[in-house]
Amino acid sequence: MGDEPLVLGIETSCDETGIGIVRGSTLLADVVASSVEEHARFGGVVPEVASRAHLEAMVPTLAEACRRAGVRPGDLDAVAVTAGPGLAGALLVGIAAAKALALGLGVPLHGVNHLAAHVAVDVLEHGPLAEPTMALLVSGGHSSLLLVPDVTADVRPLGSTIDDAAGEAFDKVARVLGLPFPGGPHIDRVAGAGDRAFVTFPRGLSAPKDLARHRFDFSFSGLKTAVARWVEAKEAQGEPVPVADVAASFQEAVVDVLTRKAVAACREHGVDDLQIGGGVAANSRLRALAADRCAAVGIRLRVPRPGLCTDNGAMVAALGAAMVARGRPASALDLPADSSLPVDVVAR
Numbered sequence: 001m002g003d004e005p006l007v008l009g010i011e012t013s014c015d016e017t018g019i020g021i022v023r024g025s026t027l028l029a030d031v032v033a034s035s036v037e038e039h040a041r042f043g044g045v046v047p048e049v050a051s052r053a054h055l056e057a058m059v060p061t062l063a064e065a066c067r068r069a070g071v072r073p074g075d076l077d078a079v080a081v082t083a084g085p086g087l088a089g090a091l092l093v094g095i096a097a098a099k100a101l102a103l104g105l106g107v108p109l110h111g112v113n114h115l116a117a118h119v120a121v122d123v124l125e126h127g128p129l130a131e132p133t134m135a136l137l138v139s140g141g142h143s144s145l146l147l148v149p150d151v152t153a154d155v156r157p158l159g160s161t162i163d164d165a166a167g168e169a170f171d172k173v174a175r176v177l178g179l180p181f182p183g184g185p186h187i188d189r190v191a192g193a194g195d196r197a198f199v200t201f202p203r204g205l206s207a208p209k210d211l212a213r214h215r216f217d218f219s220f221s222g223l224k225t226a227v228a229r230w231v232e233a234k235e236a237q238g239e240p241v242p243v244a245d246v247a248a249s250f251q252e253a254v255v256d257v258l259t260r261k262a263v264a265a266c267r268e269h270g271v272d273d274l275q276i277g278g279g280v281a282a283n284s285r286l287r288a289l290a291a292d293r294c295a296a297v298g299i300r301l302r303v304p305r306p307g308l309c310t311d312n313g314a315m316v317a318a319l320g321a322a323m324v325a326r327g328r329p330a331s332a333l334d335l336p337a338d339s340s341l342p343v344d345v346v347a348r
């Protein structure tokens with residue numbers, strides 16, 4: 001194990017300042033400072049607030065990660081950082097810190113894709129990834145289906161959301177139902193006592209005419225509007241809104257489409273392994289329905305624990321370590337922040 005590379009990963013693409021340290025595929029430390037509380041009153045992440053919070057959290061979070069891992073910066077073999085996609089100003093803070101560390105320590109810098117890192121993280125929990133793996137990434141910022149022959153070099157987008165991300169839909173519907181931000185965990189909780197079949201909300205891009213063009217794409221904005229209209233109609237009639245039933249019915253519409261398309265992608269591409277990641281992967285109904293549907297057709301399902309599904313530095317470190325192990329070239333020290341880094345560009 002001593003021969004495996006000691007890699008520090010920095011993640012600052014959104015509102016989490018994440019620093020992770022791994023040795024090969026062993027997690028040594030994973031420290032996350034979140035500014036989510038500062039955004040709550042705005043109902044969404046405010047980029048300038050996030051950038052400033054990263055700046056304030058960076059040095060203490062780095063120090064804490066080294067302390068927990070029991071390593072000194074001088075022990076590191078490489079530094080990895082999220083190069084994109086994400087909020088430009090937020091990414092810049094992490095990239096500046098990573099460059100300073102790599103330059104100061106004289107170790108290689110690996111700028112990596114945030115989405116590939118969400119896939120790579122599962123090596124820390126469940127061991128080497130199957131090659132190929134199908135990945136369903138669902139969070140507040142992204143909803144993608146990826147065919148992943150090699151997470152260090154070959155990630156192929158099959159589809160993504162054409163409007164709202166899955167987590168964004170949870171957050172917006174939560175607001176309609178009077179639940180706090182971020183809404184996903186609250187919807188999950190109240191839906192537990194609700195009737196999933198209470199209202200049949202629309203399943204976006206699932207009709208035959210849509211499937212022809214958007215086989216593996218998602219759309220959640222029509223669903224969000226349908227829930228809002230349903231709630232408004234109830235309120236207009238002066239009737240109470242059955243929050244648990246609406247939450248459960250909405251949640252069912254989201255996870256039905258996600259799991260159906262993910263399983264179809266596996267079958268059509270002959271892939272036997274599905275991994276789910278991103279903050280929405282914490283959803284209890286998504287996990288249960290995915291498990292049922294995968295088991296029914298013999299697909300192995302892997303979902304990292306919730307702390308590794310949401311944004312963190314360990315996922316960046318894990319991908320960096322895989323890059324080092326596979327001998328992938330390091331990034332140049334003028335590595336830019338690319339807020340719209342395409343998903344198939346695994347490293348910069």
Ligand code: KG4
Binds near residue numbers: 014142171182188310
């Ligand atoms: O991955 P993440 O922490 O940050 C990014 O957006 O990249 O994901 C956050 C999203 C939020 O939209 C949040 O509402 C959603 O994940 N989320 C959930 C659950 N826990 C978090 N959505 C549904 N059910 C949950 N249990």
Ligand code: ZN
Binds near residue numbers: 141278310
């Ligand atoms: Zn993410």
